[in-house]
Amino acid sequence: MKETPRAIGSAPSPRRRILVLFAHPSPDRSEVNRPMARAAANLEGVTLVDLYGEYPTFTIDADREQARLRSHEVIVFLHPLYWYSTPAILKEWQDLVLEHGFAYGSGGTALHGKIFFNTLSAGGPEAAYRAEGYNHFTLRELLQPFEQTAMLCGMIYLPPFALFDARNAVEQGRVEAHIADWMRVLAALRDDRLDVARARRAPRLNADLAGLIREA
Amino acid sequence: MGGLLFHAFVYLCAAVVAVPIAKRLGLGSVLGYLIAGILIGPVFGLVGSETAEIQHVAELGVVLMLFLVGLELEPRLLWEMRLRLLGLGGLQVTLSAGLIGAAGMLLGCSWTTALAIGLIFSLSSTAIVLQTLGEKGLTKVEGGRASFAVLLFQDIAVIPMLALIPLLALPELGAPPGVDPGSHGESLSLVEGLSGWTYAMVVVGAVVLVVLGGQFLTRPLFRFIAGSRLREIFTASALLLVVGTALLMTLVDLSPALGTFLAGVVLANSEFKHELEADIEPFKGLLLGLFFITVGAGIDFDVLFADALTLIGLTLGVMLLKAAVLLALARLFRLTPGDGWLFTLGLAQAGEFGFVLLSFAAQNHVLTQDLTKTLALVIALSMLLTPALFILYEHLIEPRLRAGGTREPDAIDQRGTVVIAGIGRFGQIVNRLLVASGVRTVVLDHQAGQVETMSKVGIRSYFGDASRPDLLLAAGIDEARVLVVAIDDRERAVQLVAHVRRHYPRVRILARAFDVDHLYLLRQAGADVAIREVFDASLALGAEALKALGLHPFKVEKMTRAFRRHDEQGLDELYELWDADRDLSTNRALLAGIHAHRQNLAEVLAADRLQLHDRTDRGWTPPPRDYARDLAEPEPASDDTSPPDA
Numbered sequence: 001m002k003e004t005p006r007a008i009g010s011a012p013s014p015r016r017r018i019l020v021l022f023a024h025p026s027p028d029r030s031e032v033n034r035p036m037a038r039a040a041a042n043l044e045g046v047t048l049v050d051l052y053g054e055y056p057t058f059t060i061d062a063d064r065e066q067a068r069l070r071s072h073e074v075i076v077f078l079h080p081l082y083w084y085s086t087p088a089i090l091k092e093w094q095d096l097v098l099e100h101g102f103a104y105g106s107g108g109t110a111l112h113g114k115i116f117f118n119t120l121s122a123g124g125p126e127a128a129y130r131a132e133g134y135n136h137f138t139l140r141e142l143l144q145p146f147e148q149t150a151m152l153c154g155m156i157y158l159p160p161f162a163l164f165d166a167r168n169a170v171e172q173g174r175v176e177a178h179i180a181d182w183m184r185v186l187a188a189l190r191d192d193r194l195d196v197a198r199a200r201r202a203p204r205l206n207a208d209l210a211g212l213i214r215e216a
Numbered sequence: 217m218g219g220l221l222f223h224a225f226v227y228l229c230a231a232v233v234a235v236p237i238a239k240r241l242g243l244g245s246v247l248g249y250l251i252a253g254i255l256i257g258p259v260f261g262l263v264g265s266e267t268a269e270i271q272h273v274a275e276l277g278v279v280l281m282l283f284l285v286g287l288e289l290e291p292r293l294l295w296e297m298r299l300r301l302l303g304l305g306g307l308q309v310t311l312s313a314g315l316i317g318a319a320g321m322l323l324g325c326s327w328t329t330a331l332a333i334g335l336i337f338s339l340s341s342t343a344i345v346l347q348t349l350g351e352k353g354l355t356k357v358e359g360g361r362a363s364f365a366v367l368l369f370q371d372i373a374v375i376p377m378l379a380l381i382p383l384l385a386l387p388e389l390g391a392p393p394g395v396d397p398g399s400h401g402e403s404l405s406l407v408e409g410l411s412g413w414t415y416a417m418v419v420v421g422a423v424v425l426v427v428l429g430g431q432f433l434t435r436p437l438f439r440f441i442a443g444s445r446l447r448e449i450f451t452a453s454a455l456l457l458v459v460g461t462a463l464l465m466t467l468v469d470l471s472p473a474l475g476t477f478l479a480g481v482v483l484a485n486s487e488f489k490h491e492l493e494a495d496i497e498p499f500k501g502l503l504l505g506l507f508f509i510t511v512g513a514g515i516d517f518d519v520l521f522a523d524a525l526t527l528i529g530l531t532l533g534v535m536l537l538k539a540a541v542l543l544a545l546a547r548l549f550r551l552t553p554g555d556g557w558l559f560t561l562g563l564a565q566a567g568e569f570g571f572v573l574l575s576f577a578a579q580n581h582v583l584t585q586d587l588t589k590t591l592a593l594v595i596a597l598s599m600l601l602t603p604a605l606f607i608l609y610e611h612l613i614e615p616r617l618r619a620g621g622t623r624e625p626d627a628i629d630q631r632g633t634v635v636i637a638g639i640g641r642f643g644q645i646v647n648r649l650l651v652a653s654g655v656r657t658v659v660l661d662h663q664a665g666q667v668e669t670m671s672k673v674g675i676r677s678y679f680g681d682a683s684r685p686d687l688l689l690a691a692g693i694d695e696a697r698v699l700v701v702a703i704d705d706r707e708r709a710v711q712l713v714a715h716v717r718r719h720y721p722r723v724r725i726l727a728r729a730f731d732v733d734h735l736y737l738l739r740q741a742g743a744d745v746a747i748r749e750v751f752d753a754s755l756a757l758g759a760e761a762l763k764a765l766g767l768h769p770f771k772v773e774k775m776t777r778a779f780r781r782h783d784e785q786g787l788d789e790l791y792e793l794w795d796a797d798r799d800l801s802t803n804r805a806l807l808a809g810i811h812a813h814r815q816n817l818a819e820v821l822a823a824d825r826l827q828l829h830d831r832t833d834r835g836w837t838p839p840p841r842d843y844a845r846d847l848a849e850p851e852p853a854s855d856d857t858s859p860p861d862a
Contacts (some may be wrong), residue, residue, distance in 0.1 A: 027768055029838060052770035123843050167841045200700050 014045030014194040016115070019072035022106045023051045025080040031170045032121040032163055032178070033080055037053060038057045042077070045190040047072060051089045058092050065097040066110065074115045074189050075155070077146075082164070084135075084142045094149065103153045111152035115189065115196065118146055119182065121166035129164070138176050140203055161185060163203040181206050187205060188213040223270075226263055231738050246344045246568075247603060249505045250596060253512020269396055271510040271575075276462070277503025278572055280496055282473045283370050283458050283754045285342075286480020287489055297365050304362055304549055305369020308563070311541045312338035318536060328384040332582045333591065335377050336574055337534050341567030341599055342367045343504065348606050349562070361556030362546070363562050371477075374569050378471045381573065382580045422468045426461055426475055430482030438488045439668075440681060454495040487667040490660070490678040493690040504568075515596055518588050527590065531597040539564040557613045561605040565598040569648055633658055635684030635696045637712060638703035639670055642728050642749055646700050658691045662703075683712045685719070693720055701727040701743070710737045717742030732787065736794050755780060786813040 022037040024030045027050070041048035049068065055061075069075065079086045101107045128135045135142070140159050150157035161182065169175050185205060188194040192216045199205060202212070230252035238248030256262045317334030321327060345363055354360040367735040434457065441450050458476050465475030481490060495642045520527060539560050546556030571592065578588040634650055636643050639661045650657050659677035661667050670677040680687040682703055693699065699716055703709050713725055727743040729735035755776055790813065793806040 005604065025770060026837070027769060042825035053768055056769040123839065124847065128847070165844065167838065167843070169839075 014190045016045070016047045016073040016190050017071065018043075018074040018076065018186055018190055019068055020048045020076045020078050020119075021051055021090065021093065022048055023077070023087045023093075025052055025087050027052070030080075031062060032166050032175055033078060035175065036119065036179055036182055037078060039183055040186060043186055043190075046186060047061055051093060052087075052140070055089065058089060060089075060093055060096045062096045062099065065093065066102055067098075069097070069114075070110055072114070075111075076117060076119050076161075078119045081120045081162075085145070086118075098149070098153065109154065114155050115158060116146070116150040116153075116155045117158035117160060118143060119161040121163045121169075123167050124164065126164040138203060156200070157206075158196070158199050159202050159205050178206075181209055184209060184213060222485070223263060223266065225258055227270075227506065227509055231509060235505070245505075246341065246508055247600060248309045249508030250512040250599065253509035254515055255512075256509070257513025258515055258517040267510045267513045271507065271514070274503050274507035274510055275572065276459075277500055277505070277507045278501035278568070279462050279476050280458060281504055282371065283345075283461075283476040283480040283785050284493060284496060284500060285368070286477040286482075287484050287493055289533055293458070297361075297368075300362060300365035300549070301369050304545055305366045305373075307545055307548075308366050309338045309370060309543060311545075312538050315537045315541060319533065319537065329583060329587070332367050332381055332384050332577050333571075335380070336577070336591065337566050337595075339370045339374070339567045339569045339573070340367060340538075340563040341565055341602065342371060343508075343568050344565065344599060344602050345562050348603070352606070352610065354558065357555060358551055359558030359562070362549065362551060362555065362559050366559075366563060370567070370569070374473070374573070377573060378473070378576060381577050381582055384577075384582045385580050398664050419468050419470060422464055422470065422475075423478065425464070426478050427482055430479050434483060434488075435486065438486075438491075438679075442488075442491075451495040454492050455499065457492075458496065458732065487677060487679045490658075490687055490690040490807045491680040494680070494684070494686040495692065499688070507571075508568070511568075511596065513590070515593060519589050520593055521585075523590075527597065531592075531594050531601070534566065534594060535564045535601065537599055554614060561609045561613075562602075564605065565602040566595040567599070569597045633692055633696050634698040634700060635660065635682075635688070635691050635693055636700040636702065637661075637688075638701065638709075638728075639666060639677055640702065640704055643700065643702035644670075646702060653723075658696075660687065660691055683708045685713070685715060688716070693723060696723055698726060701725065701738075706730055706734055706737075710734075710741045713738055713743045714741040732790075733788070736791055739791065751783075789813070 018046075020037070020040045022033065022040075024033045027034050036052065037048055040046050047068065051060075076088060077090055079090060082088075085091070098104065099108075102110050122129070122139065124133075124135055127133050129137065129139045129142070131137070139162055140147075143160055147157045163169060163174070163178050165172075168175075169178065184193065195212050195214070199212050202208065205212075231249060234252035235245050235248035238251060239245055246442065257267065286738070300632060313331070313334035315334070316337045317327075317330040320330030320333045325333065345367060349360045437453065438450070441453050456478065461475045461479045462472035465472045483492065486492075542560040542563055543556065546559050551559060574583070574588055574591055574595070577583045578585060583591070633656045636647050636650075636657055636659045639647060639659045643659070643661075647657055647659055659667075659670065660680050660682040661670070661677060662679070662681040667677045667679045678691065680691075682688065682691075682701075693716065701709050701712055703712065705833065709727060713727055716723055716725055724745075725743045726745045726747070727738045729738055729746045729748050730791055731748065735746045759772050759776045762775065763769055768774075790809050793809045795803055795806070
């Protein structure tokens with residue numbers, strides 16, 4: 001697989017630091033998510049955490065994860081969509097790290113004002129994610145638990161950065177363009193060139209990038 | 217000689233016949249001994265005048281019992297139950313003694329006599345109650361714990377009572393005071409003719425000698441003897457310790473029971489505690505049994521039949537007064553009704569120490585001989601009634617309270633203990649985990665050095681060969697929930713598992729195996745769980761090696777899990793082919809099985825490399841590339857167990 005060129009639109013000092021929590025239980029077989037993770041890891045201002053790599057037995061270090069959250073302004077879950085949600089370790093991560101008094105409840109203000117969104121690959125085509133499709137709901141509707149989690153934590157929720165029909169993306173040559181978009185979004189968020197207010201209303205973050213991003 | 221053999225035969229015969237029958241009938245062993253004594257004494261007249269002499273010897277059983285009580289009385293335990301011990305026990309003894317004494321005065325006794333009687337009847341029967349509670353599995357319920365606290369206090373209270381009773385001597389009986397049980401007919405005394413302050417010095421010196429000797433001399437001595445690995449010499453030295461202490465106390469005119477009790481407390485924290493218990497226990501049991509037999513044999517049926525109604529009335533009166541005090545205390549200390557009734561009915565009798573105090577009081581001319589005989593009968597009758605009261609509790613009160621739902625759940629500490637046999641490097645880790653999780657453990661090891669090291673770092677461990685049944689019993693195997701076998705001797709480990717499986721089927725046995733063959737032997741012997749000692753560590757190191765080669769940690773985790781699953785499955789399959797009596801090289805079926813198993817493992821692990829959709833990595837295998845086409849039906853058919861990229 002090809003590496004994405006390093007540091008698209010890098011700035012001397014990032015306005016926002018980005019934390020990408022990557023969860024793929026079988027990274028050797030990943031065709032989309034792992035290249036995206038590698039590309040993100042090479043972008044300045046981005047911290048990439050391979051959760052299955054760091055916690056292969058699921059013994060998540062909540063203190064360490066909370067410290068990571070504190071030191072970043074954008075939190076991204078990067079994962080394949082499993083049963084309309086994340087792989088198991090990201091659920092475990094939420095259960096252990098988003099504690100009362102830290103993420104929500106009295107004194108739980110650590111995440112206030114941070115930006116959150118899912119970056120995911122979905123197996124089904126976009127047509128499946130609507131009332132008439134076999135998934136019956138739009139992607140954004142299906143991800144409402146994350147939206148509400150972000151709201152409870154006082155975070156700004158953005159719609160998912162999603163790739164549909166992911167099993168055929170490599171053969172159809174869609175991956176490289178997708179990764180390039182992914183780099184644009186990360187860099188724009190980092191440099192505060194993304195129209196957050198407008199993005200919040202979009203069905204997907206990558207539906208109309210040109211309309212959201214003010215190029216440097 | 218012939219006479220001695222005959223008497224030994226009669227006593228042993230009576231015990232052997234009567235005790236098992238009594239126990240089978242649910243009456244308990246103490247009653248069996250009493251009945252045996254009644255049979256050979258007053259009923260058949262096989263023994264007669266010599267019972268009094270034998271009783272003096274048998275009182276050594278009481279001395280041994282106090283030593284054992286002392287051994288159980290670790291200062292820390294004592295401190296934990298201080299409230300119960302002093303509050304519950306102290307009030308029980310004081311109130312019972314006061315009430316019964318007052319009743320005695322109402323019946324016309326002088327105040328000194330009445331007080332002596334009150335003290336004697338305030339005591340309950342440690343032997344009967346503890347034995348019965350243990351037999352019925354009631355030691356850990358609140359009522360059982362409260363009973364134990366009171367009995368413990370009574371056992372301690374005996375000592376000041378022994379000091380008090382001579383002061384109550386009736387002048388008209390011409391009392392020579394200062395006669396102790398166990399010192400009957402002794403003319404040996406170091407303190408005769410000493411002035412008051414020298415006497416006090418000698419007494420204090422003797423007590424200090426017991427405490428310091430127990431603290432500093434016994435350990436090196438026992439360690440030296442343990443090093444010689446001669447069991448009977450260890451037993452002999454244990455007896456020597458008790459007899460010597462008793463003798464020292466007698467020489468300075470103190471109660472030998474007090475001295476051995478003190479020696480017991482001093483040694484309660486010693487790593488040799490359970491070994492001492494195991495060695496002394498049979499002697500205590502036999503001598504105490506002999507003591508009960510002589511009590512039964514000494515019951516004067518002429519007195520009983522002459523005044524049966526009065527005696528029965530007195531017995532019931534004493535028990536009612538005691539029960540009233542106990543019931544009030546149960547309320548005061550907020551025991552649940554069920555526990556309160558167990559406590560009340562269990563402790564309402566008079567006890568074996570009553571006999572000791574009674575004969576002591578008679579010797580000191582506090583009580584007249586006639587009165588002593590009557591009171592002995594009252595004690596014996598109340599003890600005879602106790603099993604009936606326990607049966608009443610078990611069959612009438614407990615079921616009713618349980619059905620009524622008023623019984624609260626038992627205290628949290630129902631986990632029972634874990635006995636760990638062998639505290640080498642393996643047992644230590646097991647023990648650390650358990651202790652860190654708040655589980656009480658008892659650790660046994662046959663290497664005195666090892667035990668000493670453990671004790672230094674604060675682990676409660678005891679010296680002793682864990683494969684010895686009596687030591688296991690002393691360590692509490694009969695009440696333990698789990699036995700961990702981690703001793704270094706392969707064969708003894710298997711024997712230990714087989715022994716415990718046979719005699720204590722309730723205990724869960726977890727054993728450390730050295731290799732597969734040993735694991736099968738342990739499994740065959742009845743171990744519930746057997747773990748190979750190096751398997752997990754080897755697997756962990758192998759996993760680290762894979763990570764060092766750059767494999768993804770979660771992939772390594774999955775490989776390790778697959779390897780473990782396959783290996784454990786193979787262990788079970790090969791167990792069917794395994795034969796303890798056959799050498800591996802001649803067991804062709806087993807060899808073939810092992811070969812097939814190894815072959816199979818290679819396939820399993822290779823399958824992951826080939827990305828086959830198989831069990832090694834069935835999870836997280838993406839669905840076929842064109843799977844979404846089949847889903848475009850009205851209802852999704854999700855028959856794939858792996859999570860699809862939806």
